[in-house]
Amino acid sequence: MVRRWFLLGESPLHAARQLALLLAVGALLTVVKLLSVPAAQQGIYLALAALQAAAAAAAWCPIWRRLPPQAPLVLTLPAFTVLATSIWAAGGVAAAAAPFFVLVFVWIGLHFPARTVLAVTPVALAAYLGPMLLAGRDPAVITSAILFIPTLTAVAVMIARQVDHHRRDRDALRRAERWRAALTSTLAHDVRSPLTSVRFVLETLHDEAEALPPDQRRTLIETALRQAARIHRLAAGLLDADRIDAEGRLRLETTSVPLRSAIDDALAYLTTPITVHLAGDVKVRADPARLEQILINLLTNAVRHGEPPITVTVRPAPGAMVAIDVRDHGPGVPPGRRQALFSRFSGTDAAPGSVGLGLWIARELARAHGGDVTYHPADPGTRFTVTLPAVDPAPPPVDEGARS
Structure with a gap:
């Protein structure tokens, strides 16, 4: 069983390992295809399988965790090279390679912003159309192929936008959770101390009010009032922070x-x-x-x-x-x-x-x-x-x- 933390996440390591899985599956399918191709083409498919296996091994290495977020994009180069070569070996037929183009674009949309999808599109278009042009496919096929990559680009851009939207929502939820935790922390620590002082004063006045000199009673009352004002300032500050966070501004009576x-x-x-x-x-x-x-x-x-x-x-x-x-x-x-x-x-x-x-x-x-x-x-x-x-x-x- 593949452990969840090996594959699911947003770090460069997770992105690289997800593509590594796609490359490994591609290598396995290429090996299977060796059984059905002419002997003259087996060397090509064997080389493609070896390239995919090597790229998958490189993508699985832990080194990606220390690299910038955009680093896994270099793995699309061997992926597109393999796909382009397989289309050329098949005489310009992209039926077997098209699903992998879809998966690569979905992978890009999941892990990178929309501008990255647009930047990769020309490379993908060359990898998809180049072999067809070299094989001399008829114009109708070329025209349909030209529409295929822009369609994948649109799908990947929508995925990237949706992922970004969910990421912002998640960050907002995390900020809200942090805010609730901060409120709890404040109430647990900052409020407890002044409340203890106020309670002490009230208990002292309740039990010994008549025995206390006037000056001492006045001091105790001033202490209680000062601590009550401290609680009031704390509550006002938290409410202000909440209003600023919700409304972006405060109403003032200047x-x-x-x-x-x-x-x-x-x-x-x-x-x-x-x-x-x-x-x-x-x-x-x-x-x-x-x-x-x-x-x-x-x-x-x-x-x-x-x-x-x-x-x-x-x-x-x-x-x-x-x-x-x-x-x-x-x-x-x-x-x-x-x-x-x-x-x-x-x-x-x-x-x-x-x-x-x-x-x-x-x-x-x-x-x-x-x-x-x-x-x-x-x-x-x-x-x-x-x-x-x-x-x-x-x-x-x-x-x-x-x-x-």
């Missing part, structure tokens, strides 16, 4: 937002001291809730992966924009990970148990505002810059001290 208050509100969720450089009452055109989410995502990323001091600097940017730089002094982002920095699920901005959506969501939200989020290496550390439309011209930044 207004004039003072950056000072927006930054202070975002810093209230953090306990790490962060220095803010901002002069005057700079305002941006933004959705307040989305702006807060952008800032929290970038600041949280800096706290998780960077090192103090962490700074936020507001400065004017070209095109009537405001730039907000979030700078840390940590180890920075390795060069190999920078290209996928803003990719969903890249893990670049993900702490253990997280799904790595923060930077991706921040960029998508900024772009929905007409701005962007970009990465710049610093020495040391990293600098993420979010640009947003300015309401008033932004003055040069000045240091106004630490915020937390």
